Amino acid sequence: MDERVRGRWWLTAATGAGVIALCYGFARYAYGLFVPRFSETFGLTTVAVGVLGGLSTAGYGIGLLVSARTAMRAARGTVLGSAALAALGLGLMALPAGVAVFGAGLVLAGAGAGLVSPGVAQLIGETTGSRVRTRAQTWANTGTGLGLAASAFTPLLAFGWPAIWSVFAALGVAMTAIAWWTLPRPGAGSLPAPEALHGLAPLLVNSVLIGITSAPYWTFSSSRLTEAGLGPVATTWCWFTIGAAGLLGGLAGRAAERFGLRAANLGAWTLAAGGTALLGLPDPGVAGALVSSALFGATYMALTGLCIVWAARLFPARPARGVVWSFAGLGAGQTVASPLAGAAATGIGLAAVFGLTGLAALLAWSQLRPRLAPPPPADAGRGGSPDQTGSSRCPAGSAG
Template sequence: MDIGDCRSPALRDTPRSWWPVAVVGAAVIAVCYGFARYAYGLFVPRFGETFDLDPVVVGALSAVSTVGYVVGLLVAPAGAARSARATTLVAGCSATIGLAAMAVAPDVVLFGAGILAAGAGAGLVSPGVAQLVVETVRRGARTRAQTWANTGTGAGLALTAFTPLLPLGWRPIWLGFAVVAAVVTAAAAWSLPRATTGGTATGLPDDGTRPRPALLLPLLLNAVLLGAVSAPYWTFSTSRVGEVGLSTAVATWSWCAIGLVGLAAGIAGRVVERYGLRATGLAIWTAWSAGIALLALAEPGPAGAVVSAGVFGAGFMALTGLCILWGAHLFPAAPSRGVTWAFLAMGVGQTAGSSLAGATAGMLGLGPTFALTGLLGLAAWMQLHHRFAPPALTGADQPAPAAG
């Protein structure tokens, strides 16, 4: 089902071009995800020096970001119900404020508050942009618009990758992120179209359709596991690369690989159509876990670090896309509900995973932490049991995958 099919024929047939909405949406997603949410991991060593942070506090601060993200997700449906355009702009403003607060923070308390606001922007932006596409782009072009808009995550990661090499302290760099976020948000306010009708808030019928808990639980377990396994990499991968004696340049190229190789995750939908959701998911989970575990090696070398990052980026974005396919299938009358459940569960997993990874790193070190994280990822093989397996999808069930 194409979200927004139940809107008026006039809206479905509107001739408005899709690419301006996609490009501006991608730019806002890039600053909210690439800058405000995920760039934290790039600068963990510098944050630690400035605020005298140990691994436990570093993990806790990463968890604060995820808490903000979850709060944003919870608020986003109601916000998009009133105005998807306003929700998108509030996301950009929240990211801007958070980044600026982090840049000028005199202590770890204000720094954490900035992290919270920045994370909230990431939670708000994807539902806002997705709904805006439904409201302003003709039906036949929405798949392209949604797909291109969601490339903002990988683009944002790639754009921030080389910033640690700049001959500046982290505060000017972070202030620069805030300025870019402000400019992008202002451009979005000037250029994003308004909805052409005053239809239903979500563009979806509220018919009360709910999947049985037995069908929803496997999706939630998969999403929680995805969040828990990804969190240590986002938080500690840069620190681990430095710990094994590799240069800042290697860490930079590794982060760039997460974003650039992650763009290849767009092929996941076609693979699912051919091999099914379970087979595709388990293959990706296995390769992804192996890629994460590469950083557990005492001497992964530059090639190992970059390969690990590329596999992580592609795997994370592909598995997020599979969560979207899974959730949309469970809520055929209202696909966004399933996606929201999946993303909230992933946020819970990331919150727990960040704190647990910090505690584990404090006790055992980063190498064993990445080894245990890779092993944890193999828990996805529980999907071989029918009670934990994803549904069998048909070609008609496949929305375009998107990175979260």
């Protein structure tokens, strides 16, 4: 790989963040913001709304599974394909062609979101230098926050949702073109030999815990804020704050380089616990709600970004493989936790659910045990790496 290409890591990370913003902020998460308008247009029942949301999740799962193979064979093509699928899905959703076409668009848009993170992680792994790779991965991952912030106020616009979705689709086409021109082309080479799954279990546990503790926030934070007396505008500002503060999650890469991956991860987990527990207060108020939103957004992006770094240490030649496992665990945790949180809320109330979720996040401190901690960097035995744990575990990648 040309050293000039490796030196332009910031451009690869920024473009990757833009594609992630498209695929997650617009193609995946914006659906929830417009559910009342969709229900009015199509005459949807609550069950139908859930079915459509399930189609998006199904598309995401399909994309994630497909990316496990495509990202390692053609990382750049996978990223471009994710952007194109997101744009196509958004375009289909904007058409006045009925709920069936709308649902097909949701599947395609969800598939784009499933493809994008493994593709971006693999491309960064192949085209950036080792000294900046951690920062590049975590900054690219903050694209989700950028997309959330950009879409937060769109439900308040006077335009009809088809017009807004048409703009989303146009932005998708533009982002696909930008990615085509700016993303680097990895050098040709043979597909690396498969790596062992040694050390994967702690990453999966960490990812599932992220899913379990984030699901109540994604699903019920707006309801909790309304219950606490906040109006629609204040709730929208909180959603925007989640996205805007999410951009700070990119700093997790620098923290991991300076203090070690385990210390950075545990620091993010502690702040996440505090941010979630704030919504467990009887009356958080506007200030408490905004602080909670900022902490949740920043730590969610930090924790998912650090999962990508963790995955890349386990599978240095195939970071996409580790990302697929990690994000599948995260999705599984969210899938299980959302209905459980809803059921618990009927018995003990949403405030108690958020308080207990904050306590559950502190289970991450079990990573003080070396067997549950992230692996040290590959050069931990040769320098004074802050990731050294004093254990006899092998450096990442040596178990294969």
